[in-house]
Amino acid sequence: MPDDQDEHLAFLKIDHRVSTNDLVSMRYNGQWFRWHNEPGGLWLPGSGVQYRNDVHTGLITATQLVSTHILNQARVQFARDSDLRTDLNRSVHISRAGYSLEGATLGPFGFGATPEDTYEGADTLSHADGGHAFKLGTGFKIVRAHNESLPLGGGAYYFAGSPASFPQPFAFAQGLAASADAATVDPLSISSFAFVQDEWRAAPRLTVNYGVRYDIERVKGVSGYGASDRNNLQPRLSTTIAPFGGAFALRAGIGLYTQQHLLHYINRVQLEGTQGTALITLTSASPLMPTYPRT
Numbered sequence: 001m002p003d004d005q006d007e008h009l010a011f012l013k014i015d016h017r018v019s020t021n022d023l024v025s026m027r028y029n030g031q032w033f034r035w036h037n038e039p040g041g042l043w044l045p046g047s048g049v050q051y052r053n054d055v056h057t058g059l060i061t062a063t064q065l066v067s068t069h070i071l072n073q074a075r076v077q078f079a080r081d082s083d084l085r086t087d088l089n090r091s092v093h094i095s096r097a098g099y100s101l102e103g104a105t106l107g108p109f110g111f112g113a114t115p116e117d118t119y120e121g122a123d124t125l126s127h128a129d130g131g132h133a134f135k136l137g138t139g140f141k142i143v144r145a146h147n148e149s150l151p152l153g154g155g156a157y158y159f160a161g162s163p164a165s166f167p168q169p170f171a172f173a174q175g176l177a178a179s180a181d182a183a184t185v186d187p188l189s190i191s192s193f194a195f196v197q198d199e200w201r202a203a204p205r206l207t208v209n210y211g212v213r214y215d216i217e218r219v220k221g222v223s224g225y226g227a228s229d230r231n232n233l234q235p236r237l238s239t240t241i242a243p244f245g246g247a248f249a250l251r252a253g254i255g256l257y258t259q260q261h262l263l264h265y266i267n268r269v270q271l272e273g274t275q276g277t278a279l280i281t282l283t284s285a286s287p288l289m290p291t292y293p294r295t
Helices: 263-271
Strands: 003-019 022-037 049-065 070-087 093-096 100-102 111-129 132-148 156-159 171-176 188-203 206-220 233-241 250-255 278-283
Touching: 132 263
Parallel strands: 093 156
Antiparallel strands: 003 022, 022 049, 049 070, 070 111, 093 100, 111 132, 132 188, 156 171, 171 278, 188 206, 206 233, 233 250
């Protein structure tokens, strides 16, 4: 079964020293990824998934040595990600239990985001004095995505086994949408953060790191969903000790960590809501059951 992956990467970095104390760095990362995946097993030849993932990222960093003890670093970044999975075989899905699988499961739109744009900005100020190295910073992140989804949009027939033993299906399912807009969602995630930390050299062989970070996020643009996530206070503590000096060291740490919401699960609030898509399932006992292989 063909299972071919093809990936191309490109990197470009330019550093420009504006003055003795100022450095500007510009970087571009690019990825082009294709994957023709026919999983085999019960899946018949020609059925599977085509993956397409293209990512373009631009980053600008400005570093300034304010004084012998103070360093400031600001950065802005933009990334565009087009990630889409589509069916290799767009025909009606046919599932024969324990015998074979074929056809489409992802539907006419596929699965993914095309595109997903991310805007980021942050600033970090560092101050070293004596046995302490302080850091504090803040930043923001905006994620805007366009998603289309209609699983089993081409219909699916379910058989209890092989064609010889079970020539007729026992069930039929199809994803339906009243319009293209019902299968489309455009979420917008807006988040920001702030942190402060200190690296304290408490003794020649003992270093302690402690700090706290706070994150806030709000997701908009999803019908039926409008919650804000504010309960994200994250203290952290770690220590490094070299009991015998030299290269041997013991490290330990503890902290509370959070992450941003995964938009796919929030999108389902709209896509599977009253104004979104519907998955209709019929059994052979229903008079509405279509005649195989009609949808």
